[in-house]
Amino acid sequence: MTSHASYRPVPAHVDLPVLEREILDLWADQGTFAASLDTPQNAPRWTFYEGPPTANGTPGTHHVEARVFKDVFPRFKTMQGYHVDRKAGWDCHGLPVEIAVEKELGFNGKPDIEAYGIAEFNAKCREAVVRNVDLFEEMTDRMGYWVDMAHPYRTMEPAYVESVWWALSTIFKKGLLTEDFRVAPYCPRCGTTLSDHELAQGYETITDPSVYVRFPLTSGPLAGRASMLVWTTTPWTLVSNTAVAVNPEFTYVLATDGTETLLVAESLVGKALGEGWTLTGESFAGTEMERWTYDRPFSLIEFPAPAHFVVLADYVTAEDGTGLVHQSPAFGADDMEVCKAYDLPVVNPIRPDGHFEDDVPLVGGQFFKTADRVLADDLAARGLMFNELAYEHSYPHCWRCHTPLMYYALPAWYIRTTAVKDRLLAENEGTSWFPETIKNGRYGDWLHNNIDWSLSRSRYWGTPLPIWRNDVDPSQVVCIESLAELSSLTGRDLSDLDPHRPYIDEITFEVDGQPGTYRRVPDVIDAWFDSGSMPFAQWGYPHAPGSKEKFEQAYPAQYICEAIDQTRGWFYSLMAVGTLVFDQSSYENVVCLGHILAEDGKKMSKHLGNILLPMPLMDEHGADALRWFMACSGSPWAPRRIGHTALSEIVRKVLLTYWNTTAFHVLYAGANEWTPADPAPAFADRPAMDRWILGEAHRLTQQVTDALEEFDTQRAGSLIAAYVDLLSNWYVRRSRRRFWSGDASALATLHETLHLVTLLMAPLTPFITERVWQDLFAATSDELPRSVHLATWPVADASLVDDDLDRQMRLARRVVELGRAARAEAKAKTRQPLRRAVVGSQAYALLSEELRAEIAEELNVRALESFETTGDLVDHSAKGNFRNLGKRFGKQTPVVAAAIAAADAGRLASELSGTGTATVEVDGETVSVGSDDVIIAEHPREGWSVVNDQGETVALDLELDDDLRRAGFAREAIRVIQEARKSSGLDVSDRITLTWSAEGPMAEALRAHTELIADEVLATTITEGAETATFTDDDLGLAFSLAKA
């Protein structure tokens, strides 16, 4: 049953933030979000994965960006009838959390943590995570991001951890989880290695001492009479110098300054030595130098085996330095490889905390970076320093604590992602990236350069590596996949064990028939593996009851979205884990956003004081405005600046224009007691204006749908904004009189139009559209859903889209634009009616009678005519249409165009309008041209106000007679009376009585047009001769008073 209820009142003025709070309450009361998930059993699924924010620190405006996109498309797809699960998630583990807690407790490194107690420390980490989640939830709710925060996945939950274990054990069984001793970037403060993608985030430009050091040769042909010149930017590694590498392909030469002789690579002589050096003429191939011995620069530590000779290595380059490269295998991946090949010892005088062992002379106990200075000074004092320069370069730092990293040899667990590199590339090939360039650019490059995933972390707050090792036979290793498996191995029920350190560390077991006890490898894993596991771990797959079904119907995801910094973060870990475990990437479409910058174009930072926090922004401008900005202002793929100006413009231009159109509609529907249930004329029977605006609404529906299917919110937004502008400032403006009179066609048309627009805007601006839905649609129909977000996405009716009518309407608007310009040019006020406006004959012919009337009324002229009927008033001009001519004439184009311009335009015009073709002379030849090749403009000759532009011309007849003048006065009078009505606080439908007094032409005008005026100002009586005028207009010589009738 359809009710005949009328609209709820819609105030013209609205406080959007207040409106939004009310809508939030409405959604909470009605359980709207839950209802949107209550789809039919057979509803197709559209899967979205929430990339978990690190629940560390407070949410910033940049968090709103991705969360807008994570909301818009699920809402859109839900309206299209899909079931879209949206499970919130929180990334709980990892170094960021540990660092924050350390800071809070005033700690400075791992010893402090161990003294405090791992159990207590991890409890603090858990607390910190829970605390920060609250702030994110508040922001998420306020911005209208519908995601299930009541049942989030949290990477620290036991079920989640067990899922991650299962994935790791799957990878282990494939032989892809292995331990290796490798040189890896290592943070001495945090006491852990960093993965490649963490490393990527911490490069900083710093200045290091760059030293050129003499290494005196002690064997070979140059023994005792020359030194090798060796360059390094890490003097601290010279303490453990083990060898010097030369490139076997290079030639090395001797150079002298008269006092000493140095050996360097031929191509680097000038760069390394500078002025004043001459070659002795002796040279050596790199291969000849193998195993020459030398005096090492420092004799501070013992070497357990012979060392300190020249080795050969292909990786030595001639770009920097001297072509002779110092080797210290504990501190360089290349060094390690080369030295291993020569069976050289790996000597490491530095403790895991980054300090030299206490018993090392000179630098004992010093931090490795600090030691640079002492060591350089010592080299200089002993005459070994050839040159020292400040060297500015980009050096990796810990991305959290900014400590310079060491490359450090440590045992570590790796996932051999290089073994599945081809699969990753193939999966990426099948993935749609938005923008497309990321796929084979930034991300594709990254995959091509894939290296093994350094997984283990010597830390505390993370998913424990589920590997137990036999303490008697370390080659015996077990990787468990669940607490259940651990229970069966230990023979104890461990199902309630907190699978975190230190509790898990205490679990040991023995295996029958094997000596020794299995103890857990103490590492935790990279938190990126946690987040990359969310497609299955969010359901506790495969252990939790029901998780298999949930997982299988939601893998892979159709859609994920994060900012561009996640290319090497979550986008990678998600694809890598999916491919490693299931041999299939976990997402099909990925939207990759640019970063949000402050209004000054810089990153927001406390330091610069340019931070805009999301909650205050939404309290001031509203969440809809912020959402619109994120989705529709500028390109989401590019970095964008956000500021108050941009947001208030969105409010004024888009949101309030839409709002006011609905308020207008409700006002006159109410005034005329119209309801949507009233019978509406058939579409074909409606005026052109109505058929046009409704047809364009259907065109908009198609275009917005297409744009959103391509994840192009910017295009959707600009289409909607343009339509809303046309609706308000052309359709409603031109149709006002019909609304005043309660015209059923106009009211039905605007109702239907607003219905479409409201649906189309709903995913982008869910609050204001919900308010409108409640007041205009839910209130008037029992058949419609109780929320716009439960409504069905509209399907465009192509049969209502009329291209020809749209072309006419564009032309009409164009003519009006030129007509207004002509009025301004002539200083002829719009209120003064004119006899006629004249347009080009072509334009006139294209316009229907209805549209000519619209134009005449809008321009306040009595008639619209064509130059054809104004006879010899008109001159013509002609010019070539290059776009067409170019296709036909190629190189001859400019000549033909010149010939057209030079021809008699009047003749061309008549030939073209007669036969459709005309001829011009080009280089003595006659060339035939058609209407499309020539642009003809018409110009009136005298006494007219004329504007012509781009081939269109509008002229106004400025001659006035008494009748026109009186009509002008009458309209002036109407205008001031309307203003008086408004300032008296009258309602638009209130009737009035009017008394007036005036003299001369104004009095004549009022007498002549009494009926018109009464009609316009809703006067029941008009009396001449006001004794006590409440309103006077001296310019018009008019005094009047009015009273509510």
Place this chain on the structure above:
RNA sequence: GGGCGUAUAGCUCAGCUUGGUUAGAGCGCUUCCCUGAUAAGGAAGAGGUCCCAGGUUCAAGUCCUGGUACGCCCA
């Protein structure tokens, strides 16, 4: 050092895929107009070496090559 992106009005940005006549919008500024919904709307004006240099083409903001600046990423 390498990769990617960006560069158009005082500001924020479209346009570049598919070359075409006088390069657009909004904000801001000046003047005027319109208003029976509007916090709105309209017209005109001022404001542009479309980053630079070559090239292709009848024709380049648009395509190609090289460079500069800035940003992000990598080493």
